[in-house]
Amino acid sequence: MNNRTVNSSLRLSATLLLAGQLLYIVVTQFHADGPANNHPVVFAEYARSGSWTAVHVGQFAAMAILLAGLLALRPELDAHTATTGWAARFGAASAVVALxxxxxxxxxxxxxNKQADIAWVSAPDAEKAARFASAEAVRWIEWGILAGAALIGLGYGWVAWSTRSLRAVLAPHAAT
Structure with missing residues (x-):
């Protein structure tokens, strides 16, 4: 891979990573805020939020842009050795799974969450306890998915870091 292609790949990657992160920060400013573990308070706030779904669509779009920035690194990693090529493919697959x-x-x-919270807030008194339990169950599913996504993200970061380190040890001239 020539220097022009590497520079173009790195520039595209950096642009997408920065744009995705900045968009995520801006969109998240509109996210309803409240004590996450005080479910009655935060569920009522989520139910009242008029922008809840749009914010989450925006966060997804921002994450897609950010992960596209990671995927844009693949050609640079793929070009050096079989080991870095394997790691680049694994990293690309991990980014897709993370998304x-x-x-x-x-x-x-x-x-x-939004629908469960609305159902709880608007439920008749006789149904409130069951609707609240449903809203909490949805919340805990959210936390479980978040934990899985974090593990995939950490795995990708580890592979990218270890590949670069391995290249530096095995072929110092290739790591620069």
Whole structure:
């Protein structure tokens, strides 16, 4: 891979990573805020939020852009050795899995949570306890998906870091 291609790949990656992160920060400013573990308070706030679903769609779009920035690194990693090529393919697959998990997270958080919270807030008194239990169950599913997505993200970061380190040890001239 020539220097022009590497520079183009790195520039595209950096642009997408920065744009995705900045968009995520901006969109998240509109996210309803409240004590996450005080479910009665935060569920009522989520139910009242008029922008809840749009914020989560925006967060998903931002994450897709950010992960596209990671995927844009693949050609640079893929070009050096079989080991870095394998790691680049593994990293690309991990990024796709992470985006799928993040999509599931945003669907649960942005839609299922909102609907469960609205159902709880608007339920007749006789149904409130059952609706609240349902809203908590949806919340815990959200947390489970978040934990899985975080593990995939950490795995990708570890592979990218260890590949670069391995290249530096095995072929110092290739790591620069």
């Amino acid at each position: 799928a998990l993040y999509g599931a997270l945003q669907a649960v958080d942005g839609i299922a």
